[in-house]
Amino acid sequence: MILDTYPTVYTPREDSQLLASEVKKIAKGKRVLDMGCGSGIVAISAALADAKEVLACDLNPAAVRNTEENAAANKVLVRVFLSNLFEAVHPEDKFDLIAFNAPYLPVTIPTDIQWSGGKKLIDQFLEQAKQHLNKDGQILFVFSSLTGMENVETVAEQTMPDGEKLFIGRF
Numbered sequence: 001m002i003l004d005t006y007p008t009v010y011t012p013r014e015d016s017q018l019l020a021s022e023v024k025k026i027a028k029g030k031r032v033l034d035m036g037c038g039s040g041i042v043a044i045s046a047a048l049a050d051a052k053e054v055l056a057c058d059l060n061p062a063a064v065r066n067t068e069e070n071a072a073a074n075k076v077l078v079r080v081f082l083s084n085l086f087e088a089v090h091p092e093d094k095f096d097l098i099a100f101n102a103p104y105l106p107v108t109i110p111t112d113i114q115w116s117g118g119k120k121l122i123d124q125f126l127e128q129a130k131q132h133l134n135k136d137g138q139i140l141f142v143f144s145s146l147t148g149m150e151n152v153e154t155v156a157e158q159t160m161p162d163g164e165k166l167f168i169g170r171f
Helices: 014-026 041-048 061-073 119-132 149-159
Strands: 031-035 053-058 079-082 095-100 133-141
Touching: 014 041, 014 095, 014 133, 031 041, 031 119, 041 053, 041 061, 041 095, 053 061, 061 079, 095 119, 119 133
Parallel strands: 031 053, 031 095, 053 079, 095 133
Antiparallel strands: none
C-alpha cells in the first residue's frame, strides 16, 4: 500500500494497522464507512479487499485531502468527505461495516477537537452509529484500557440496535 501522511494528519501506528488488518479480513462485498479516516489506511485496506463501496470521513480537511490522494495513489475508489462523526452522513445511509480509529485516550484539558477523545467521543460515536448500521452489520473501533473498558461495554450494549450482539475483542 502506498501511504503518505500530511504533517497535520494522524500518522498510522499499531492501532491503525491493527484496525486496517481486521477490516481487510471482513470487508469483501460490504458497504464500508471509515470514520475519522486520517491518512486513509483503513478505507484503502477495505477497498483493496474488494469492498462493494467505501466511504471515508474526517473532521480535519487535511485528512480528507490526504485520504483522497492516497486512494488515488493506490488506484482505489473511496468517496471521502468532511464530517464531525455522522454530521454529514445522510440519515438514511446504512453500512455493513463502520470502522473508527478514534482518538481514544482521555484528555484532561481538551486541545484541538481532532486529537481529543476518550469515553465521551466513543459514547457519541456509538450512539450515532446505531442509526447507520445495516442488520447484521459490524462496528470495529479501537480504544484503550484507559478509556474504561466497563464504560465502553455498557454504552455499546445500551446503543446496539435491538437483537444485535456485542463482541469486544481484546488484542
